Amino acid sequence: MRKAGIAAGWIFAGAVAVWAVLRxxxxxxxxxxxxxxAFTPYAVLVAALGVSLFGWRxxxxxxxxxxxxxxxxxxxxxxxxxxxxDALAGATGPELRVASANLLIGGADAAExxxxxxxxxxxxxxxxxxxxxxxxxxxxxxxxxxxxxxFVAPASLAEGSAxxxxxPLSDGxxxxxxxxWFQQVHAVITVDGVPLTLESAHPASPYNASxxxxxxxxxxxxxxxxxxGPLRVLMGxxxxxLDHGLLRDLVSSGYRDAASVVxxxxxxxxxxxxxxxxxGSSAGSGISVVFRPRFDPEP
Numbered sequence: 001m002r003k004a005g006i007a008a009g010w011i012f013a014g015a016v017a018v019w020a021v022l023r024x025x026x027x028x029x030x031x032x033x034x035x036x037x038a039f040t041p042y043a044v045l046v047a048a049l050g051v052s053l054f055g056w057r058x059x060x061x062x063x064x065x066x067x068x069x070x071x072x073x074x075x076x077x078x079x080x081x082x083x084x085x086d087a088l089a090g091a092t093g094p095e096l097r098v099a100s101a102n103l104l105i106g107g108a109d110a111a112e113x114x115x116x117x118x119x120x121x122x123x124x125x126x127x128x129x130x131x132x133x134x135x136x137x138x139x140x141x142x143x144x145x146x147x148x149x150x151f152v153a154p155a156s157l158a159e160g161s162a163x164x165x166x167x168p169l170s171d172g173x174x175x176x177x178x179x180x181w182f183q184q185v186h187a188v189i190t191v192d193g194v195p196l197t198l199e200s201a202h203p204a205s206p207y208n209a210s211x212x213x214x215x216x217x218x219x220x221x222x223x224x225x226x227x228x229g230p231l232r233v234l235m236g237x238x239x240x241x242l243d244h245g246l247l248r249d250l251v252s253s254g255y256r257d258a259a260s261v262v263x264x265x266x267x268x269x270x271x272x273x274x275x276x277x278x279x280g281s282s283a284g285s286g287i288s289v290v291f292r293p294r295f296d297p298e299p
Contacts, residue, residue, distance in 0.1 A: 009054065009057075009059055009062045010062060012050055012062070012066070013050065013054075013062040013065040013066045013069075014065075016043065016046070016047045016050060016065075016066050016069040016070070016073075017065055017066075017068075017069045019036075019037075019040070019043050019069070019073070020047075020068075020069040020072040020073050022037060023037060023040050023043075023072070023073060023076055023243055024072055024076065025245070026244075026245020026246070026248060026249070027245070028243075028244055028245055029212075029215075029216050029244075029245060029246055030212065031206070031208065031209035031212045032209075034206045034212055034215065034240075034244065035206065035207075037243050037244060038240075038241050038243060038244070040073060040076065040077060040241075040243040041077050041243075041266055043073055044070065044073045044074050044077050044078075047066055047069055047070035047073055047074075048070055048074075050062075050066040050070070051063060051066050051067050051070055054066055076243070077243075077266070079260070079265075080242060080257075080259070080260045080263075080265025080266055081263055081264075081265060081266050082263050083261070083262055083263035084256075084260070084261045084262075084263075093192075093194070094191045094192040094194060096123050096124065096189070096191050096196065097120065097121060097122050097123045097124075098122065098123065098124040098125075098126070098198070098233060098235055099116070099117065099120060099122040099124070099125050099126070099235075100125070100126045100127070100128075100200070100235040100236050100237070101113055101125065101126075101127050101128075102127075102128045102129055102202075102236075102237040103127050103128065103129045103130050103131070103134050103160075104129060105129045105131060105157060105158050106129065106130065106131030106133050106134035106160075107134075108134065110134055110137035110138040110140075110141050110143070111137075111141040113125075113127075113138065113141075113143075114138060114141040114142055114143050114146065117143070117146055117147065118146055122147070123165065123166045123167065124147070124163065124164065124165045124166070124189065124198060125143075125147055125163070125164040125165075126161075126162070126163055126164075126185075126198065126199075126200035126201075126235045126236050127160075127161070127162045127163075127164075127200065128158075128160070128161055128182065128200060128201075128202040128236050128237045129157075129158045129159075129160055129182075129202075129237075130152070130153075130154050130155070130160035130161060130162050131154055131155065131156060131157075131160055132154040132156070134154075134160075135152060135154050135162070143164060146166070147164035147165055147166055148166070149164070149165040149166070149167060149168050149169045150162060150163065150164045150165070150169070151163050151169055151172030151173070151174070151185050151186075151187045152185065153174040153183045153185050155183065158182060159176075159181065159182045159183050160183065161174060161182065161183040161184055161185040161200045161202060162185050162200065163185050163186070163187050163198055163200055165187075165189055165198075167189050167190070167191065168189070168190070169187040169188065169189055169198075170187065170188050170189075170190075171187060171188045172185065172186065172187035172188075173185070173186055173187075174186070177202065177203055177204065177217075177218035177221055177222075178203075178204050178214040178215075178217045178218040178221070179214070180214075181203075181204040181214055181218060182202040182203070182204065182218070183202070184199055184200055184201060184202055184236075185199070185200045186198065186199040186200070188230075194231065195230050195231075196230070196231045196232070196233060197223075197226075197230055197231070197232040197233070198232075198233050198235070199223065199232070199233070199234050199235075199236075200235065200236045201222060201234040201235060201236035201237070201238055202236050202237050202238075202239075203215060203218035203219045203221075203222060203238060203239055203240070204217070204218045204239065205239045206239065206240075215239065215240075216246065219238075219240065219244075219246040219247065219250065220246065222234060222250050224250070224253035224254065225253045225254030225255045226254065227254035232255075234250075234255065242257060242260065242265060
C-alpha cells in the first residue's frame, strides 16, 4: 500500500507538472491537449489541493514539484481576473461599443438578440453561424432599424457570418478560414475620422483529432493586429481560450483581450456548461458586449 501511495503521489505531481509545461510554453495545438488545456483554471485548484495534501503528509519532494507547477499555472490564470486599470485609464478618443453573438446555426432567438443590442446600445454586432432564416427573423424583429448598415454572408449551416452597424461600413467582404469551415465577414468603419477594421472571427472548432489541424490553420490565418497602422478589432467565437498558445500568439501581435482588460477573463462563454465554469473568455456563445474601447486618433 505504501508503494502504491508513493506511486500515486508522483503520478499526480508529474501530471500537474506536465500540464504546467504545456500551458507555459503553448504546447497544446494537438489532440487531445487542445481540449484538455481549456480546463487550466480548474488545474490551478487541483494543484493547490495537491500542495495542501502533500504538505499534510510531509511528502516534501512531491510537494516541491506540485507547488512550483501550481505557481506557474496560477500566474497564467489569475491576471485575467484583475482589471487592467492602466489600459482603461490611458484610453482616450472616440468610443465604439461592439458586441458578438454565435447564433448556433441560426437557433438563437433573433428578437432577444435585437433586444440586447438595443439595451446595451451596441454600435456594432458581429455574428457567427448565421442562416438566411435567422437574418429574416432578425430583420422582422427590427435589427435593421437599430443597426442599418451591414455586410452579410449567410449560409445554411455553421459557416454563415455578418457585421451589422449603426455607422456606414465600407470595403466589406468575406473569407473562408479553412477548407470546408467558417466564413469571416470583415469591413471598415470610420469613427470621428478614424478608420477601424472590424472582423467577425470564427476559426474552426477542434472537437476531435481529425479537425484539430483545421483549427490550427484557421487560427494562424486570423489577421495580426496592426499597432503601427489602422486599428483592427477581432470579435466573435474563437473556439479557444487564453490558455491556448495559438490564441495568445494572436493576441500578442498587438491586440488586447477585452474580457481580461476588465477583469472578466474567467467568465465561461461556451455551452454545454451554460457559461458557468471558468473556461476562459474567448469561446463565445450567445451575445456578449465587449468593453467600449477608446482609441487615440493617431495609431
